[in-house]
Amino acid sequence: MQLKKIADYVWELPKQGKMLVPGRIYGDEKTVEHLYMEEQRGGWSAIKQLANVASLPGIQKYALALADIHPGYGSPIGGVFAMDYEEGVITFGGVGFDINCGVRTMKTPLKLEEVEKIKEKLAEELFRKVPAGLGSTGELKLNLEEIDEVLAKGAHYVVEHGYGFKEDLEYIEEKGRIEGALPEAVSIRAKQRQFKQIGTLGSGNHYLEVQYVEQIFDEEAAKNYGIEKEQILISFHCGSRGLGHQIGMDYLKELDAARKKYNIEIPDRELVCAPIQSEEGQRYFGAVKAGINCAFANRQVIAHLAREAFCEVIGIAAKEIKTLYEVGHNTAKEERHKINGEVKRLLVQRKGSTRGFGPHQEEIPEEYRKIGQPVLVGGTMGTYSYILRGTEKAMEETFGSTIHGAGRRMSRVRALKQWRGEILAKELRSKGIIVKAHSWRGLAEEAPGAYKDIDEVVNVMHNAGITLKVARVRPIICVKG
Amino acid sequence: MFELFEHEADIGIRGFGRSMEEAFRNAAKAMFSVMVDLEDVQTVEQRTIKVSAADAEALLVEFLNSLLSIASMENMLFSEFKVKIEKNSEYVLECVAKGEKINLKRHRPKIEVKAATYSQLAVSKRNNRWVAQCIVDV
Numbered sequence: 001m002q003l004k005k006i007a008d009y010v011w012e013l014p015k016q017g018k019m020l021v022p023g024r025i026y027g028d029e030k031t032v033e034h035l036y037m038e039e040q041r042g043g044w045s046a047i048k049q050l051a052n053v054a055s056l057p058g059i060q061k062y063a064l065a066l067a068d069i070h071p072g073y074g075s076p077i078g079g080v081f082a083m084d085y086e087e088g089v090i091t092f093g094g095v096g097f098d099i100n101c102g103v104r105t106m107k108t109p110l111k112l113e114e115v116e117k118i119k120e121k122l123a124e125e126l127f128r129k130v131p132a133g134l135g136s137t138g139e140l141k142l143n144l145e146e147i148d149e150v151l152a153k154g155a156h157y158v159v160e161h162g163y164g165f166k167e168d169l170e171y172i173e174e175k176g177r178i179e180g181a182l183p184e185a186v187s188i189r190a191k192q193r194q195f196k197q198i199g200t201l202g203s204g205n206h207y208l209e210v211q212y213v214e215q216i217f218d219e220e221a222a223k224n225y226g227i228e229k230e231q232i233l234i235s236f237h238c239g240s241r242g243l244g245h246q247i248g249m250d251y252l253k254e255l256d257a258a259r260k261k262y263n264i265e266i267p268d269r270e271l272v273c274a275p276i277q278s279e280e281g282q283r284y285f286g287a288v289k290a291g292i293n294c295a296f297a298n299r300q301v302i303a304h305l306a307r308e309a310f311c312e313v314i315g316i317a318a319k320e321i322k323t324l325y326e327v328g329h330n331t332a333k334e335e336r337h338k339i340n341g342e343v344k345r346l347l348v349q350r351k352g353s354t355r356g357f358g359p360h361q362e363e364i365p366e367e368y369r370k371i372g373q374p375v376l377v378g379g380t381m382g383t384y385s386y387i388l389r390g391t392e393k394a395m396e397e398t399f400g401s402t403i404h405g406a407g408r409r410m411s412r413v414r415a416l417k418q419w420r421g422e423i424l425a426k427e428l429r430s431k432g433i434i435v436k437a438h439s440w441r442g443l444a445e446e447a448p449g450a451y452k453d454i455d456e457v458v459n460v461m462h463n464a465g466i467t468l469k470v471a472r473v474r475p476i477i478c479v480k481g
Numbered sequence: 482m483f484e485l486f487e488h489e490a491d492i493g494i495r496g497f498g499r500s501m502e503e504a505f506r507n508a509a510k511a512m513f514s515v516m517v518d519l520e521d522v523q524t525v526e527q528r529t530i531k532v533s534a535a536d537a538e539a540l541l542v543e544f545l546n547s548l549l550s551i552a553s554m555e556n557m558l559f560s561e562f563k564v565k566i567e568k569n570s571e572y573v574l575e576c577v578a579k580g581e582k583i584n585l586k587r588h589r590p591k592i593e594v595k596a597a598t599y600s601q602l603a604v605s606k607r608n609n610r611w612v613a614q615c616i617v618d619v
Contacts, residue, residue: 134590135583
């Protein structure tokens, strides 16, 4: 399939075959070259997946992919799909197994030099406090009724139970609780899997980092977000844990039955779907929202644990650590965006992409409305992460969406052959980064060299004017599952 | 016999066997080998699962995901599997999985598998040898 360049950093996949709308990709020449190579190799191809999504009933404007595009399950990662809320479908592929996996960043009142001295002890304490890795359990043990409350109330439930502060909620997408969650649409099995998993980091690409602000690109925005050079931040990436994974497994089956019932033809088994307005569609949407709330609660508990570690080692008050913002990556949300000049009610599915609303949107905290929504883009433990801001142009072109991370460039199996966890940790330490990992093998799979260059994807979105660079942050401590 | 194969973001698992049942058993071993060194798991407890599906491919995904659910719910790891598959109007699989509760010190778990997926999913017979494979999301 050939892509047509329609503007700098913007490519169109012309409508063909069963596509109902064209595809649109944000990227540079290198992105496109890689996509072509992938397609020619046969097997997994992100362009093919984008074309597949473009054939789903009700899709609006274009099937969109951002600069971190790579193949996923049914839909490409880095994908954004807006469906007509009345006529469209909701698909499993647009959410995946790790519902509302996302990133929270918190601001401390500390400077790099203050933390350098006690870095070792802080790393130990964070590693001890924040449960991570396969088989880890959280301190908050819940029963079925309590889980239902978590699913309905999200981060609000755990704040009520002493984890963190009300002030945190303002700075989470949906203010820490998405409306319309249906705990009854989530299986008992999914809930049982979460009894002991609230407040656990998980494994794979999930992490908790202590970072410092290395460079500021946009003084005005940085000031508005309350960050300055050398300031210490805490960032972590995790999702809805076993509950989210089980919702995925359950609905992969239920949506397959539904799409047969409604005679929806799909080009890929993982694009199983149901009309949004159908009983099955509403159930899945309600279950996804419950998963979204579960992830909000999970991250709020981890925020509390990280604060505890800082308070104990450095002796600052928990309230001095404030939430900058929290974004989600794998979500389905009801939103309103302009289509052909008219505001339309849509279901926006972001698969491995981030909401990045521009200025003046009422969904973002009042304090940030002049500047636009903060977007937190995770890099790798050896390099750096970025803080960006959403723009008006994103509202017009990308349904207010942007990239979520660097994306892998090497398989886990190959990374394992190339790196050893213990040696990698030593190398990072010599660069001033303390890594604490529960699994050396898991660490080797996450080697910085196995990921694409974060600068490249961030620069594409910046140069395209979709999300602008505010600051670059570098890790000094990294906790992995 | 089983093996892991390359995949851009996650991991591929592949089980071989003289029968479909044996290939499924080895696919399950492959999946748990992503999480733990199988020889570290003692087979002191067992769980029985029963799943069904319209085709062999869907059966494999169902089977692997059921094992993951039980393991996650009960904080267990499995290393041995006895698999029986019957085909009537649909495929029905019964499995006795043997393993134990996770012991973080002794098992040194590796990486958590979130789910078995439909990607590169195949159950086939080539030269009298069965292969059962898919990508697992980690």
